[in-house]
Amino acid sequence: MRCTRWGAGLAVLLALATGCSDGSGDSGDEGAKATASPSAAASGSAAPGGSEAPVPVPTDVSVSVAPPPGEKPPVPSGACPAEGYRILEGVSDAAMGLRVVQIDLQNCGKKPIALNGYPEVSLIDADGARIDVEITHGSGGVASIPTFDAPAQAVTVAPGKTATAGFLWRNLVEAGGENVVIDRVVVTPGAGLTPQRLDGLNLDFGTTREVGVAPWSPGIG
Numbered sequence: 001m002r003c004t005r006w007g008a009g010l011a012v013l014l015a016l017a018t019g020c021s022d023g024s025g026d027s028g029d030e031g032a033k034a035t036a037s038p039s040a041a042a043s044g045s046a047a048p049g050g051s052e053a054p055v056p057v058p059t060d061v062s063v064s065v066a067p068p069p070g071e072k073p074p075v076p077s078g079a080c081p082a083e084g085y086r087i088l089e090g091v092s093d094a095a096m097g098l099r100v101v102q103i104d105l106q107n108c109g110k111k112p113i114a115l116n117g118y119p120e121v122s123l124i125d126a127d128g129a130r131i132d133v134e135i136t137h138g139s140g141g142v143a144s145i146p147t148f149d150a151p152a153q154a155v156t157v158a159p160g161k162t163a164t165a166g167f168l169w170r171n172l173v174e175a176g177g178e179n180v181v182i183d184r185v186v187v188t189p190g191a192g193l194t195p196q197r198l199d200g201l202n203l204d205f206g207t208t209r210e211v212g213v214a215p216w217s218p219g220i221g
Helices: 010-016
Strands: 059-061 087-097 098-107 114-118 120-123 133-137 154-156 162-170 180-188 196-206 211-219
Touching: 087 196, 098 114, 098 196, 120 211, 154 162, 154 211, 162 196, 196 211
Parallel strands: 059 196, 133 211
Antiparallel strands: 087 098, 098 162, 114 154, 120 180, 162 211, 180 196
């Protein structure tokens, strides 16, 4: 059975996740886990208790509207942000507790945008405080999906085109644990690029508090 990338549809990836694994739930390479560091404001996790300062809130906010399963939300109307791109929610899907949400960078400007590697991600609450979730580059052992464990690559996004990354987690709720649901993230596409906030998501982590992040790859269209 051949495992495919974003273009074949997230439902296919989720259906193949078990077939692409050895059954242990370990991808073989858990990736580089984000830790508290000088870059933690963009990619790491806060200490429990909300002791860290709030994440700086970007002025550009994309509000995601939940679409029917397997379909993309509508592209926001209005002027292109000053930085020349938008961060948008793409296709999302779920199967047996496994969740995948695609995020797109849409180049709505007039210049190419150079990406290399992974988007930096902060998961925040309504006050902008960072939420304690472990963020991993790659699948982090959540499930074996080639899109997430593919080597990071340089991607040039031409005007009118998109690049794609994504989030992967399992929705598991253990007795006595805090059920974590997050509806907003701050995404920094790459070094030197302006972060944007994406609202209206439904990241239902349950008690797992672990999320894998896929590297940027060329989008379709």
